[in-house]
Amino acid sequence: xxxxxxxxxxxxxxxxxxxxxxxxxxxxxxxxxxxxxxxxxxxxxxxxxxxxxxxxxxxxxxxxxxxxxxxxxxxxxxxxxxxxxxxxxxxxxxxxxxxxxxxxxxxxxxxxxxxxxxxxxxxxxxxxxxxxxxxxxxxxxxxxxxxxxxxxxxxxxxxxxxxxxxxxxxxxxxxxxxxxxxxxxxxxxxxxxxxxxxxxxxx
Amino acid sequence: xxxxxxxxxxxxxxxxxxxxxxxxxxxxxxxxxxxxxxxxxxxxxxxxxxxxxxxxxxxxxxxxxxxxxxxxxxxxxxxxxxxxxxxxxxxxxxxxxxxxxxxxxxxxxxxxxxxxxxxxxxxxxxxxxxxxxxxxxxxxxxxxxxxxxxxxxxxxxxxxxxxxxxxxxxxxxxxxxxxxxxxxxxxxxxxxxxxxxxxxxxx
Numbered sequence: 001x002x003x004x005x006x007x008x009x010x011x012x013x014x015x016x017x018x019x020x021x022x023x024x025x026x027x028x029x030x031x032x033x034x035x036x037x038x039x040x041x042x043x044x045x046x047x048x049x050x051x052x053x054x055x056x057x058x059x060x061x062x063x064x065x066x067x068x069x070x071x072x073x074x075x076x077x078x079x080x081x082x083x084x085x086x087x088x089x090x091x092x093x094x095x096x097x098x099x100x101x102x103x104x105x106x107x108x109x110x111x112x113x114x115x116x117x118x119x120x121x122x123x124x125x126x127x128x129x130x131x132x133x134x135x136x137x138x139x140x141x142x143x144x145x146x147x148x149x150x151x152x153x154x155x156x157x158x159x160x161x162x163x164x165x166x167x168x169x170x171x172x173x174x175x176x177x178x179x180x181x182x183x184x185x186x187x188x189x190x191x192x193x194x195x196x197x198x199x200x201x202x203x
Numbered sequence: 204x205x206x207x208x209x210x211x212x213x214x215x216x217x218x219x220x221x222x223x224x225x226x227x228x229x230x231x232x233x234x235x236x237x238x239x240x241x242x243x244x245x246x247x248x249x250x251x252x253x254x255x256x257x258x259x260x261x262x263x264x265x266x267x268x269x270x271x272x273x274x275x276x277x278x279x280x281x282x283x284x285x286x287x288x289x290x291x292x293x294x295x296x297x298x299x300x301x302x303x304x305x306x307x308x309x310x311x312x313x314x315x316x317x318x319x320x321x322x323x324x325x326x327x328x329x330x331x332x333x334x335x336x337x338x339x340x341x342x343x344x345x346x347x348x349x350x351x352x353x354x355x356x357x358x359x360x361x362x363x364x365x366x367x368x369x370x371x372x373x374x375x376x377x378x379x380x381x382x383x384x385x386x387x388x389x390x391x392x393x394x395x396x397x398x399x400x401x402x403x404x405x406x
């Protein structure tokens with residue numbers, strides 16, 4: 001059984017968690033024969049209050065979770081203090097040692113950067129945090145326009161909703177493109193934003 | 204203050220809730236001057252276990268919630284028993300009487316249909332439930348290919364991830380296209396699915 005864990009913490013961004021959760025939960029629940037499971041955990045196992053106020057209850061406490069094959073680190077304003085939190089950074093470095101594949105959504109990559117895990121690697125983050133990513137580790141090859149960056153043992157995604165695309169890529173990588181296409185179909189992911197993105201306008 | 208409420212129930216689909224929640228939460232938190240708020244509620248105020256296993260804690264119990272200007276009814280397998288649940292259907296009909304704008308995501312529209320609220324109206328749902336939508340009320344003008352259908356006092360969305368697009372449309376309707384574009388930018392909603400959708404292939 002392959003295991004994918006998503007850490008929850010206060011002020012985590014809701015969609016950073018639930019975008020990948022929905023993709024991975026649909027996959028693992030509907031196609032158990034692929035041999036993967038996904039769960040959430042928090043430091044103490046208690047509920048967290050997310051950045052927009054939604055409260056989520058994790059499946060497990062850190063002390064009770066099994067070893068991971070994949071970590072999906074979400075972002076949100078809760079990551080801001082984490083980049084200066086030596087306890088948190090030591091935990092992340094320990095995961096680099098025991099988790100083969102580290103992934104992140106949005107500003108989750110800032111925590112990886114602060115822990116030194118993105119040195120000399122290509123990576124991305126939420127567009128508003130691109131300067132901070134470069135500041136935390138100037139050796140990072142910051143990819144400002146990529147939806148997600150797969151560098152082998154690390155995958156980083158752009159802001160918030162990019163976690164959906166990154167998670168579909170993860171399914172494709174772990175179980176093949178056909179399975180990822182089936183998951184995409186199951187969540188009817190045919191996005192059609194009804195308004196323009198001003199950030200995409202030239203200039 | 205305009206109020207938007209999202210009901211939570213067991214086996215609600217996670218992204219049906221959190222797609223709109225993220226869009227509406229970003230909007231109301233970052234632009235409070237627009238005068239809107241969004242909250243979740245459940246029958247008894249207790250936590251619910253969603254369709255893929257994530258547990259969420261609602262803000263309020265039904266008995267304690269204020270009147271709503273907009274209802275966002277999510278889908279998921281939890282809606283299946285609701286279409287036969289007279290207590291639930293009576294609740295939904297009561298909301299038609301006191302909530303100016305009813306919206307739904309995915310199979311949430313099946314509950315509206317079973318309550319008779321979609322009679323003679325255009326509407327949609329998750330692609331796999333389109334036949335059931337027509338069966339629940341043959342007078343519905345089923346829109347099989349629309350991402351969402353705005354029929355004035357009712358807006359229904361297609362499956363799961365379509366709630367994000369519907370919620371951005373809702374922001375545009377309530378606060379203008381420019382605001383919806385700002386929210387889109389804030390959640391970096393520039394979707395780029397990394398695999399094909401087999402359901403979109405001809406034939």
